[in-house]
Amino acid sequence: MRILRLTWRRRSARIALVVLAVVAVLAVAGGALAPDDPLAQHPADMLQGPSAAHLLGTDYLGRDVLSRLIAGTGLSIAGALEAVAAAMLLGVIPGVASVWLGRTVEWTTQRAADTLMIMPFTVFAIAVVGALGNGMHQAMLALGVLFAPLYFRVTRAAALGLKQAQYVEAAELMGASRWWILRTHVWGKILPTIAVTTAQTVGQALLVVSSLTFLGLGVxxxxxxxxxxxxxxxxxxxxxxxxxxxxxxxxxxTVGALNLLADAIRDSGAPTAGELGKPPRAEGTAPALVTGDREPLNSPEVQGGSAKRATPSEDPGLPSEDHANTAATAERTHIEQPEEAEHRVTTG
Structure with a gap:
């Protein structure tokens, strides 16, 4: 929720969300909002320019271009979302499992991801469509398989950082089950990273879906x-x-709005690889302030907590009381010297 609030405060994110909201409305209710039947052919009006009857003109069969553009939003966006959903299912779960289920699962999933990464999108989709039939679901499943390595690597990197965190190791030593650790400490931490990846992947999937439909595959x-x-x-x-x-x-x-949203989510606090292992800080607790080589200002030694404070007799590295008094006197003398010099210049 915090990342969502921070994302909404960014102007670029608000612009992207407005554009995506319009696209979502057209995708859901495009058939009802279209001014004309997108499939109706009017041979007498072929290849007409923009006019009052057809705001964006007509195509080579006399069909209204605006109606087809609005009606085609749903199929284009639905195809991209289906491909991304398949990629998430095939990439996120193996990515987490490769970290927590042993070396055999880790080696197998990594080799499968490496194999899929070298396959070209279009050629693989054509091969799948040729084997399973030319349909939208077959083509989107092929795209989901090829996008899965991206989710696998992102999720695995995030889970590796969390597995080495001290609070996760402490939970394991106390007997917590893997599912409890994943649900409590891991899943919430990797969600922002998955959100950024999803926003970027939907844009890439939309480009690939448009390329496939351009070739006559899928729809x-x-x-x-x-x-x-x-x-x-x-x-x-x-x-x-x-x-x-x-x-x-x-x-x-549409792709530009998705990329803007992904950048806004990332800049609003999506954890980096180095931040994933840090335990969550309790609300109202100030971060530790460190000056030089001293203890943090909110540490028990400074705040007078239960921890025992070191004394000069116990730690030979600490200055003695005489040395501390001498340093304080020298500091006061150093501060008073400019004032005495100014007084001498004034009286002189």
């Missing part, structure tokens, strides 16, 4: 998608050279 025509509209408009550049800019702008604006 079949005449169902409208941003990538499919871009592919169909490229065949009529001589008549409408501006037409590909419309779906291209929709893709760029």
């Amino acid at each position: 079949q025509p005449p169902a409208p998608t941003w990538g499919g509209m871009l592919a169909s408009d490229l065949g009529y550049l001589a008549q409408q050279p501006w037409a590909p800019l419309i779906p291209g702008a929709a893709i760029m604006i």
Whole structure:
């Protein structure tokens, strides 16, 4: 909740959330908000420019471009979210398991992640679609498998930092179960990192989904998608050279908003690799202030707690009382010297 509040305070995050909220509304209710039937063909109105009847013009079959753009939002965003959900399921769980379930699981999951990382997205998706059939779910499952190594590595790095934390080791020594440790100390710490990764991955997945639909994979025509509209408009550049800019702008604006949101979440306090092992500080407790080589100002020795204070007789490294008095006298003399000099200059 703290990170959400800090994220909302950033102007870039608010702008990104407004843009994504509009995209979400169009994705959910795009069919109802479309001014015309996105599949209705009007041969008499083919390749028309913007007008009062068609705000963004018509395509090569006379279909309203604005209606197809709005209706295609749902399929494009749904495909990207499905791919990211599959990647999270296939990457987060093995990433945590590789840290807590022994060397065999660690070696197996790392080799699987290394193998998937070298596979090209488009070629692998085409192979999966060719084997399982040309459908949206098959293509998105292939993308989820290829995005899984990203979640695996991010989650594993975060879990490794937490496993070496002192409070996690103390919980293990006290007999706490692995599931309790994961639920209490680990999951809440890695969630901000997963959130940043998700915001970035959704943007990447949207680009890949648009590329696949551009090639005719996943969603079949005449169902409208941003990538499919871009592919169909490229065949009529001589008549409408501006037409590909419309779906291209929709893709760029959405991906840019997702990247802005990811940067805002990261800058608002997502833990780094060095901060993951630090135990949570209780509310109202001031951080330790250290000056030079002295003890922290909120340590028991300074605050007069139950810890025993060292004395000069017990620690030979500490100055004696005579030496401390001499140092204090010298410090006062050093401070008074400028005042005496100023008095002599004034009276003289």
